[in-house]
């Protein structure tokens with residue numbers, strides 16, 4: 318089979334002519350093939366989408382033409398593992414109102430979509446209005462209330478809670494940004510402040526605003542999105558790692574405090590997820606240190622995989638679960 322831009326990364330790597338060409342291109346960018354292990358089952362075109370302009374379709378087509386011109390026979394690919402299918406639980410959120418932040422993209426969008434398709438009324442918050450418009454269009458026929466809100470703004474947080482009309486059964490604090498993988502000595506004040514504003518202060522303020530409603534109703538479920546960086550020090554920069562450890566601290570304290578008030582508070586710690594998350598690993602020092610941990614990353618997950626974990630914890634199915642930090646990372650954390 319000839320290689321095309323749509324061929325899987327694994328097929329490219331295992332191809333006798335395409336493999337060396339791809340490795341050569343990676344070496345030019347100071348990368349090795351291990352960096353592609355987590356995305357072996359992705360079509361190469363997906364890497365164009367995720368590369369932030371570093372890999373173009375034209376470059377990929379040129380590489381494919383060069384590999385195919387070599388005229389060598391590619392090995393028979395191994396049969397693929399069965400694909401995971403998202404299975405909706407009809408009515409799991411019927412009659413419930415869920416606030417989801419970061420609902421315009423990635424994990425937040427997949428979570429908002431899952432809850433809405435399972436019957437919930439979703440207050441979908443994001444700082445980028447156009448993303449919310451797209452979400453509403455995609456979920457036509459479901460109950461989605463878009464609210465353009467920056468969770469770092471106290472005023473926007475208040476408006477978000479008002480949009481819920483006095484009732485919040487579930488809150489998913491998903492919105493977040495990453496850092497540049499910078500080690501402590503490279504972190505400037507503005508970066509530290511911005512990472513904490515979005516990842517910590519935002520979810521803290523929104524939770525503080527929502528909790529009185531849950532306390533009055535004597536029921537509620539909060540899920541905070543942490544990260545692998547909340548479990549160890551070797552996956553991200555110091556600012557992001559510290560912010561996600563803070564998310565775990567808030568989760569545990571709140572889980573303890575409200576355990577007798579009918580409110581559960583849990584966290585999900587994603588590993589690698591294919592989203593357009595803001596932030597690139599521009600710190601050379603950090604990149605070099607983190608590289609071995611990233612090389613052990615299992616396959617990168619889809620946002621829907623994370624939505625499955627988050628919606629479970631948000632739902633009554635997680636009735637007896639409070640205060641956990643659930644790694645949803647394909648087992649990365651047991652390495």
Ligand SMILES: NC(=O)c1ccc[n+]([C@@H]2O[C@H](COP(=O)([O-])OP(=O)(O)OC[C@H]3O[C@@H](n4cnc5c(N)ncnc54)[C@H](O)[C@@H]3O)[C@@H](O)[C@H]2O)c1
Nearest residue numbers: 419421422423424444467468492493544589590592593594
């Ligand atoms: N993608 C990953 O590999 C990964 C891994 C571990 C943890 N996470 C965490 O998952 C969460 C979601 O990330 P994602 O990968 O889906 O990213 P994403 O960029 O695809 O989505 C995040 C959304 O949050 C919104 N947002 C950012 N700042 C905001 C603000 N101040 N107010 C309101 N909305 C804001 C963005 O506009 C965006 O639509 C984050 O907390 C992130 O730290 C992601």
